[in-house]
């Protein structure tokens with residue numbers, strides 16, 4: 001037993017049955033019931049040995065600093081940009097996330113946004129509901145999807161699931177990554193993101209967030225994607241420079257954008273809402289009942305594995 005007697009601080013609920021599974025094994029502090037869970041966590045400091053959080057809620061490095069007993073942080077979600085990875089590494093604290101189980105649903109959402117943007121589905125829906133179909137007649141022509149060029153920024157597990165769907169649509173796929181992947185001969189590697197954007201009809205952002213990728217998709221990349229091109233982001237808002245994106249969409253120098261994530265969440269800039277060629281979602285790409293359950297189960301399984309073996313099932317390996 002790695003953690004006999006340790007307290008487990010829950011900054012987020014995993015759902016009733018998963019919370020109960022935790023409470024059956026550990027002394028749980030359900031801090032998600034409080035107004036300011038992290039502030040409360042700081043005040044409880046000394047006895048907390050395990051922390052359950054999420055990709056969105058995260059954990060601050062300065063909170064970790066006042067928690068001397070913490071041995072493991074288990075996060076719900078794949079993104080690690082809100083987790084104190086450097087501080088955890090220095091102190092030998094194990095950190096897990098929930099990769100793989102969400103990749104297919106996130107890729108589905110990328111495709112939902114891509115199809116919605118290209119075929120103008122939300123616009124068509126508004127056209128029908130507002131009576132303009134009857135009053136004004138035929139809906140304007142939209143953009144073909146099948147057989148087009150799909151660019152993927154970040155060929156990780158989610159990028160791969162996005163690319164696989166592209167093959168079903170008869171698309172040619174290229175990607176940009178820090179390194180070319182030798183295990184993916186079907187997809188072309190493009191060392192320059194601007195060149196990938198110039199080539200692509202649709203550019204899907206699927207790379208991790210954080211300082212290393214901040215504003216990677218900037219004005220030159222968006223200009224290269226061009227008036228017929230469309231940007232899809234299911235990764236992190238921080239990867240796209242919104243102050244460059246908005247004027248290019250307004251002027252028509254970029255064809256459209258399907259966005260599940262934004263620089264300042266919750267919420268999206270009014271300017272993006274005012275543009276017809278955007279499709280906006282409230283950071284919900286992984287948000288299906290099925291996947292949320294798998295993510296919660298994986299958090300519980302990570303904690304049990306850590307308790308029984310001292311090892312996490314899906315540790316975050318930070319570079």
Ligand code: 8YV
Nearest residue numbers: 054055056076077078079286
């Ligand atoms: C989650 C996500 O909805 O996994 C991630 O990194 O962004 C989403 O799947 C959410 O952020 C988890 O808290």
